[in-house]
Amino acid sequence: MTITENKPSKIIGTRLLRREDPPLLTGEAKFTNDLNIPGALHLSVLRSPYAHAKIKSIDVSAALKIAGVVAVYTGKDLQTSWAAPMPCAWAVTTDMKNPAHYPLAIDKVCYVGDGVAAVLATNETASRDALDAIDVQYEPLKAVVDLEDSLSDKNVIHSDLGTNKSYTWPLLVEETPGCVEQAFKKAKYKIKERYVQQRLIPMAMEPRAIVAVPQPFGGDITLYSSTQIPHILKVMSAITLGIPEHQVRVVAPSVGGGFGSKLNVYAEELLCMALARKHNAPVRWVEERSENSQATIQGRGQIQHVELAADENGKITAVRVRIIGDMGAYLQLVTPGVPILGAFLYAGVYDIPKAYDFSCTSVFTNLTPTDAYRGAGRPEATYAIEMGIEALAREMKIDSFELRKRNYIKKEQFPYTAFSGLTYDSGDHLLAAEKAAKMTDLAGVRAQQKKQNVAGATKLLGVGMSSYFEMCGLAPSRVLASLNYSAGGWESATVRVLPTNKVQVITGTSPHGQGHETSWAMIAAEKLGVAPEDVDVLHSDTAISPLGLDTYGSRSLAVGGIAIALACDKVIEKAKLIAAHQLECASEDLQFENGTFSVKGSPDRALPLAAIAFGAFTAHNLPDGCEPNLEAQVSYDPPNFSWPFGTHMCVVEVDTETGAVEILKYIAVDDCGNQINPLIVEGQVHGGVVQGIAQALFEEAVYDMDGNLKTTTLAEYLVPAACDVPAITTAHTVTPSPTNQLGVKGIGEAGTIGAAPTVITAIIDALSSLGVKTMAMPASPQTVWKTINEATSGGKQ
Amino acid sequence: MIPAAFDYKRASSAAEAISLVSEFGSDAKFLAGGHSLLPLMKLRLAQPSMLIDIGRVKDLSYIKDVGDHIAIGALTRHMDVETSKVLLEHAPLLSHAAGHVGDAQVRHRGTIGGSIAHADPASDLPATTLALGATYVVQGPKGKREIAAANFYKGFLESDLAADEMLIEIRVPKMQGAGWSFQKFNRRAQDWAIVGVAAWRRKGEAGVALVNMGSTPILATSVSNAIAKGASISDAAAMASNEADPQNDLNASTVYRKHLASVLVRRALEAASK
Incomplete structure (x- = not known):
């Protein structure tokens, strides 16, 4: 598929202010915990203080005696409430180990924060007080x-x-058997490195919040949740609770960020629903910040062993990667799939032969x-x-930018079929990198560095860069099938032109800060x-959509946005038939511009969309066989991922x-x-x-040897604020995607990746003269200081 | 983030506050700006059964020039300390340090008296007033008494204040044109210092106090003594941790803290000597 038309845009590409912002900035927007639901009972969850214990x-x-407490449940009490364990939708291998995981632990806790008991009370204070009154006897076990x-x-x-091993997932691609090993034997240069991806806490500004409201009769239930995935949550909660899917409605009110952490089906959602049904009353829960640190999923958590082989020119000849992935105590919705989403990208933006040996082994730990x-x-x-x-x-003693240039996939190689068989849609890595270098004044910085980084200097200058690909726009359903994912990757849109020419766009994407309302309207x-x-x-809202x-995986525009464009095309196609009928011409003779159909060559014979919308509504004068109303629905399955890319550079000074x-x-x-x-x-x-800088400089979920999280509050878990990060200069190159009609790719995760x-x-560049x-x-600062000391003293301190 | 239940009384004068705290005993806590106490209560690390709100006590928010020193009412907000013309002229080190407390919201609510009475070694103002040789005036059922800052801090979050006493005034000697520097080393602008240094220098005299280098704010007397005896700044700075006993935490080991203290004391004295 190619870009169909390249008409100059009037709206697309403009810097329209976000329509979402006024209600968000004035406090008018309603988040889940703002919903006033009369008669709601408040849920509090008692959490394990041990990482591993019986x-x-x-x-x-004692808890039941507290005024306002309605009921207290243990995992055993609720054992029969679940039709299935909590869902994991991604069995990455057929022999993947997946422990049964229920909303409350039954006889054993597996991480600090694991739910042990649920309190229902008429008010939040009573349910919180009751937690302190529950007496649990544990037999602590050794924490892993x-x-x-x-x-x-x-x-x-x-x-x-x-x-403790959940799975091993290999991706071995060899032109000829054994060619990876041969490449390493023949390599003029090779490196072998070990990197640790520390655990990160997503820390959405709005913690999770839930209200489950049973309908007064008939057994239907509405779940309001601060979630990224109302549709997936609807199916999964119905399955887990054993409720017919059509009796569940899920609504995500204003959602204050997710970053993937709300791409899940959580114990508290299921508890609220189960208990709301049991008590025939609304049940609500809101997460405390320190609960959010422990009971909401965490990110990253990998040890990476990376080997590269290269010839005398530095051209990469083979890549070998071994990953240990930290699953934590249980598999949540897509836990095992996370390392696999990266598995195809360990050759980055570089042109490598079919000599790629990746394997990921993922293990359980007694952590979130x-x-x-x-x-x-x-x-x-x-x-x-x-x-x-x-x-x-x-290793080669050459400039790393020069090495990148020797390895970049070249512009003329796109669409590029990678070693993995995936097709990279479009790109121009050199262009983006050279633009970044120019904006950084790379030559000037290097000259300054020579002057500044002299022996004895205590303020050292360094330049860093990375060139990236973001495999996003999840995803072609067939590719997901090949990865054993249990859902597809399509997106749905309905476009409806109302009789007064106002338009309703109904999307299956679920924004939580991205500005979809603005962009989709555009x-x-x-x-x-x-x-x-x-x-x-x-x-x-699953009743409306x-x-x-x-929304996740930078998919919303590249999949959901295209579905909207296609639904608009269908609406225009139908409107054209009506216009042709009313203008008494052949529909091929009509053109559609600025919202008006006109006969080519006779611009006075014209009908605006508004007239057709009203005509479709009255249905007084429609062509034979034409249904009333102007509405179209599309489910769009993308033919490929989209492949945004770019280069980031920065200049640092290290004290x-x-x-x-x-x-x-x-x-x-x-781009x-x-x-x-x-x-x-x-x-x-x-x-x-900023989130990428946060991983580089600030954030880490720190655990002690017993599995206790030491960074439970925002005083210890260092999310940077505006004053802690530099001014960011953004620029773009524009290489349209050839796989969708708008030529768009995703952008949600690019910054974090780069x-x-x-x-x-x-x-490292700044400290290279010290041997770092x-x-x-x-x-x-402490880590940098220690690393300098180790390098300059030639050993560990 | 729901504190345990507590009762609440509002005092309209220092005398009323003291009489209330005498009545309710050690389970009562004064509430001023609330920026130390309320977070502890929300985490249920503090569970006072009675809060005595002194936030509206009249006449305890002032900054006055009283000759050889500046008198600061205990309820004076950080923002007022930061921007006071009197302090900027006579005790600029204190104004500057107040500008480093938390963030703008905190500085508009938090009070100098609350910060000092809380006696957190990681707070900026206890160490800064210590370096300046301040005197604290406290009032109890039997009347007022003065405590030198050097004798005030007894342990982690512990001070010489009795349970029925209230800090009412901070007296800061005029700096008489001394050079000064406040060095706050942290990872995020709004955080407590990993290590902080408040220092002033006037010819052969210097005062240096350390933030977050032990269970109390630390007066680095070895450094001042060395300067008085004519030692070089770097030699004096090497003694920065002589009086300190810093802890290990997520941000810094004991060794790193001591190293940082030397570097920051050296930088502070260099800046104060210019």
Whole structure:
């Protein structure tokens, strides 16, 4: 498929202010916990203080005596409430081990934060007080915290599985059998590196919140939840509770961020629903921040072993990767799939032969379950290959940008069939990288570096870069099938032109900060020739938008946005038949411009869409066989992923006395194809870059040896604020995707993917004269200081 | 984030506040700006049964020039300390340090008296007033008494204040044109210092206090003594941790903290000597 028409856009590409912002900024927007539901009971969950322990006994009698407490349930009490364990939708291998996981632990807890008992009370204070009054006797067991320790199976967490290993997922692509090994034998240069992707806490600004409201009769139930996935949640909660799917309605009110953490089916959602049905009363729950740190999924959590082989020119000849993935205590919705989403990207943006040997072994630990977090597998992969390129450049004693240039997939090679068989739709890596270098004044910075980084200097300058691909726009359903994912990757849209020429767009995407209402209105307005303010965008309510696969993986525009464009095309096609009938001409003779059909060559013979919309409604004068009303529904399955790309560069100054890192300049050149709204694109890049910088410099979920989280509040878990990050300069190249009619790609995760390696490579560059070759994340001042000391003293301190 | 149940009384004068706290005993807590106490209560790490709100006590928010020192009412907000013309002229180190407390919202609610009475070694103002040789005035059932800052801090979140006493005034000697520097080292602008240094210097005299280098704010007397004896700044700074006993935490080991203290004391004295 190619881009059908290249008409100049009037609306698409403009910096329209977000229609979402006034209600958000004035407090008018309603989040789940703002919903006033009379008669609701409040749920509180007692959580395990042990990472690994047997539950010996639970005494709830004192809690039941507290005024306002209605009921207290243990895991055993609710055992018969579940028709199935909590869902994992991604069995990545047929022999994957998946422990049964219920909303409340039954006889054993497996992480600090695991639910042990549920309190229902008439008010929040009573339910919170009751938690302190429940007496649980535990028999603590040895906690498995370390990934390599877990792999040894010295302490098995889920004894029925017999092992801590969940799965091993290999991706071996060889032109000829054994060619990877041969490439490493023949290689003029090779590197072997180990990187750790620390666990991150997604920390959406709005913690999770839920209200389950049973209908007064008939057994229907409405679940309001701060979720990214109302549609998936509807199916999965119906299955888990054993309720007919059509009796469940899920609504996501305003949602204050997710970053993947709300791409899940959580214990508390199921508890609220089960208890609302049991008590025939609404049940609500809102998460405390320190609960959010422990009971909402965490991201990353990998150990990566990366090897590159290269010939005498530095051309990469083989890639070998071994990953240990940290699943945490249980498999949540897509936990096992996260490393697999990165599996195809360990060659990054580079042209390599079919000599790729990837394998990921994922293990259970007594820690909070991991799952998708902004980028999900792809930031990890990009970090590994970009750090690997830097290591290879050091090995070859050449400039790493020069090494990248020798390996980039060239513009003329697109569409490019990769070693994996995936097709990269379009790209121009060199163009983006050179633009970034120019904006950074790379030559000038290098000259300054020579002057500044002299012996004895304590403020050292460094430049870092990373070039990335973001495999996104999840996803062609057939590809998902080949990866054993239990759903498709299509998206649905309905476009309806009302009798007064106002337009309703109903989307299956579920925005939680991305500005879909603005962007989708722009697409429909451009296509139909109406004003954006005349387009209403409806979403995030399964009663209004029954079909959809929700928002994650930078899929919403590249899949959901295209579905809207296609539905608009269908509407226009039908309107054209009506116009031809009323203008008494052949529909081929009509053109549609600025919202008006006119006969080619006779512009006075014309009918505006408004007239046709009204005519379709009255149905007084329609062609034979034409149904009344102007409405079309489309389910669009993308033919390919979309492949945004770009290069980020930054300049840092490292204070070698304290280890403090200051980012002096950050340049992000991203290419997401055509942009619907550049303002929103910039916002996505800014937010993404800050989250990547956060991984590089600030954030880490720190656990002690007993599996206790030490960073439960925002005082210890260092989410950077605006004053802690540099000004970010964004720029773009525009390489439209040839696989969809708008030429668009995703942008939601690009910043996060590009930023972490950019910052870390800059720090290493600054400290290279001191012999520093590695830097753990987060590069806190103490970590930087220690690394300098180790390098300069030639050993560990 | 729901505190345990508590009762609440509002005092309209210092005398009323003291009489209330005498009545309710050690389970009562004063509430001023609430920026130390309320987070602890929300986490249920503090569960006072009675809060005595002194936020509307009149006449405790002031900054006055009283000759050789500046008198600051205990309920003066950080923002007022930061921007006071009197303090900017006579105790600029204190104004500057107040500008580093938390973020703008915190500085508009939090009070200098609350910060000092809480006696958190990681807070900026206890160490800064210590470096400046401040005197604290407290009032109890038997009347007022003065406590030198150097004798006030007794342990982690512990001070010389009795349960029925209230801090009412902070007296800061005029700096008489001394050079000064406040070094706050942290990972995010709004955080507590990993290590902080408040320092002033006037010819052969210097005062240096350390933030977050032990269970109390620390007066680095070895450094001041060394400067008085004519030691170089870097030699004096090497003694930065002589009086300190820093802890290990997520941000810094003991060794790293001591190293940071030397670097920051050196930088502070260099800046104060310019």
